[in-house]
Amino acid sequence: MEKDTVIRIKGLLKQFPIGGQFFTALKNVDLDLNEGEFTGLVGPSGSGKTTLLNIIGGLDSPTEGQVSVLGQALNDTSHAERARLRRKHMGFIFQSYNLLPVYTVFENVELPLILNKVDKNERRSMVAQAVESVGLRDKMDSRPNMLSGGECQRTAIARAIVHQPALVLADEPTANLDAENSHHIMKILSNLNKELSTSFIFATHDEKIMAYLRRIIHLGDGEITKDEIIDNPKAHD
Amino acid sequence: MLLKIALKNLLGARLRTFLNVLVTAFSFYLILFTSAMYDGMLQHAKQVTMDTEIAGGAYWHPEYDPLDPMTFEEAHSVPPSAIQALIDENKAFPVLVSQASIYPGGRIMPTIMKGIPPNQRIVNMPTDALLGHEDIAIPVLIGKGMASESKLEVGDAFTIRWLDTDLTYDADEGTVVHIMDTENFKLDMGHIWIPLNKVQSMLAMEGEATYVTYGKGVQPVQDKGDWIPRDINYLVQDMEAIIEADKPGAQILYLILLAMAAMGIFNAQVLSIFRRGREIGTLMAIGMTRPRVVGLFTLEGGLNAVLSAAVTLIVFGPILWYFGAYGIPLPIDYSEMGLIIAKRLIPVYTIGLVVSTTILVSIIVLIVSYIPSRRIAKMKPTDALRGKVMA
Numbered sequence A: 001m002e003k004d005t006v007i008r009i010k011g012l013l014k015q016f017p018i019g020g021q022f023f024t025a026l027k028n029v030d031l032d033l034n035e036g037e038f039t040g041l042v043g044p045s046g047s048g049k050t051t052l053l054n055i056i057g058g059l060d061s062p063t064e065g066q067v068s069v070l071g072q073a074l075n076d077t078s079h080a081e082r083a084r085l086r087r088k089h090m091g092f093i094f095q096s097y098n099l100l101p102v103y104t105v106f107e108n109v110e111l112p113l114i115l116n117k118v119d120k121n122e123r124r125s126m127v128a129q130a131v132e133s134v135g136l137r138d139k140m141d142s143r144p145n146m147l148s149g150g151e152c153q154r155t156a157i158a159r160a161i162v163h164q165p166a167l168v169l170a171d172e173p174t175a176n177l178d179a180e181n182s183h184h185i186m187k188i189l190s191n192l193n194k195e196l197s198t199s200f201i202f203a204t205h206d207e208k209i210m211a212y213l214r215r216i217i218h219l220g221d222g223e224i225t226k227d228e229i230i231d232n233p234k235a236h237d
Numbered sequence B: 001m002l003l004k005i006a007l008k009n010l011l012g013a014r015l016r017t018f019l020n021v022l023v024t025a026f027s028f029y030l031i032l033f034t035s036a037m038y039d040g041m042l043q044h045a046k047q048v049t050m051d052t053e054i055a056g057g058a059y060w061h062p063e064y065d066p067l068d069p070m071t072f073e074e075a076h077s078v079p080p081s082a083i084q085a086l087i088d089e090n091k092a093f094p095v096l097v098s099q100a101s102i103y104p105g106g107r108i109m110p111t112i113m114k115g116i117p118p119n120q121r122i123v124n125m126p127t128d129a130l131l132g133h134e135d136i137a138i139p140v141l142i143g144k145g146m147a148s149e150s151k152l153e154v155g156d157a158f159t160i161r162w163l164d165t166d167l168t169y170d171a172d173e174g175t176v177v178h179i180m181d182t183e184n185f186k187l188d189m190g191h192i193w194i195p196l197n198k199v200q201s202m203l204a205m206e207g208e209a210t211y212v213t214y215g216k217g218v219q220p221v222q223d224k225g226d227w228i229p230r231d232i233n234y235l236v237q238d239m240e241a242i243i244e245a246d247k248p249g250a251q252i253l254y255l256i257l258l259a260m261a262a263m264g265i266f267n268a269q270v271l272s273i274f275r276r277g278r279e280i281g282t283l284m285a286i287g288m289t290r291p292r293v294v295g296l297f298t299l300e301g302g303l304n305a306v307l308s309a310a311v312t313l314i315v316f317g318p319i320l321w322y323f324g325a326y327g328i329p330l331p332i333d334y335s336e337m338g339l340i341i342a343k344r345l346i347p348v349y350t351i352g353l354v355v356s357t358t359i360l361v362s363i364i365v366l367i368v369s370y371i372p373s374r375r376i377a378k379m380k381p382t383d384a385l386r387g388k389v390m391a
């Protein structure tokens, strides 16, 4: 069955100006990603994983090349349109969680819904469902400083999926977690992927994550060196 | 929606918000309080002057200039008939003014001698203390300041020397019959008050006066001759001039206070944007547009002002009210310094003062909240996310 294309990248080049010169972070990147994928960007530090995720998320713009995400050509969109795209259809998970410290778990997860102007009752049930799916129902009213690292990241996951986005971008989501929590998180994400038909892209060099991936795109020095579809036993848990 | 998030952020950041709000509230309070004190002082000074000196206004002899004692020699005549009629109806009273020298304890002191009808009820002065001293050659009423200057006490006698109409010096003995405690230094410093008929006979100016003060609500007379009407507005002019001259000082004080409050908020705002770079990046990643993030931070700053106003009302309101109701006792008697200042200062909070202060503070708070927040619009979300924020 042919699935919809979620991301299409052609001839992407990304350069950063550094003191009058340019540093090339990404080059010759061509990439298609379909709905429902559970894909990793893997490569050594500095290989351009975060840069690529940022461009896909519309947080950064390409120097050259076409990037279209969820049917929108990012090159032609304004800041506001890209913000709207993220707000409606994307979720972000960060290595250091990036929860708002003054908000409770509930409030952190609720925020994307508030931005999307979802009404209060619907918000309540959607938040409850998202929080439930990461197993944090009894921490609903805790603030991040009272949570463990794993719980923080689970909150961040709930925030990333609460508005049922088409695409979730996760940058090293397990880098700050121990093995047990890493597996827990990956199981949650893998289940969500199956239930929601949401596509996931991970930037990682964590072996534990790789065991769950169904496609691994290898990056080296800003270029795709290998793109493999794998049949992971854990991906079918 | 932004408002809700901003409020949540503020209330969530308990201590930080609390300190910010307290500083702003305190400046708010100080501005209100000092302005109100100032207004209260002015109002009091004006009211005392009207009560003890000006009443409804006056008619002056055309030659009379209170600031130039040399004019006193010429400034006297029988008041025009219409003005005299007011006096006869007890709606006004005449005062005869002359220069004189007194010799308390052998020293010489130049003074202004004023003859006033002891039974007048138009200004608040204890002139009836001058009544019923038939055994005394010249009964004299002086103020506390004058008493301490001349070291005179009730019952003390001293020589008064004056120039009469045929330009010869004359002298007689005056006796202090009362020392009045007046807040109006103009009735006190350098003045001796004597029953009008005594002064008239001393100067040989029977029936004459230098000015006539009338009561409140008395209609202006038509047939005032060449005498000059001086209404309240004119008579408070010099005091208003003193007040105006004093204003820049008070305004500098507000400006400093306002600048303090503004700097506090500006600082807090810059710091908060600097420290919250990651949060800003996260909000952008979640899909908040940059103008909205700017709006959010500006609103947070602005809400500081609202909270501050509320805290001012709740925490400092009772203090403001207490002083407004009971005044503030002053340890020093300022009247000797030539100021009309009550023994208890009572601040006056006018609606105008409260509204203008609130508007002024709010505008300033909004500006100092907005300016640092504007940087956010120039931030790259990727930099913000990495916590890399230019400060």
Ligand SMILES: Nc1ncnc2c1ncn2[C@@H]1O[C@H](COP(=O)(O)OP(=O)(O)OP(=O)(O)O)[C@@H](O)[C@H]1O
Binding pocket: A016, A017, A018, A023, A024, A025, A043, A044, A045, A046, A047, A048, A049, A050, A051, A052, A203
């Ligand atoms: N804003 C920037 N300005 C200049 N250079 C940058 C910028 N962002 C990234 N780079 C450079 O681009 C290269 C790729 O960075 P990127 O963050 O994408 O690497 P990464 O694969 O995510 O590495 P890591 O595994 O350490 O997170 C690095 O050499 C980095 O120094």
Ligand SMILES: [Mg+2]
Binding pocket: A049, A050, A051, A171, A203
């Ligand atoms: Mg990275």
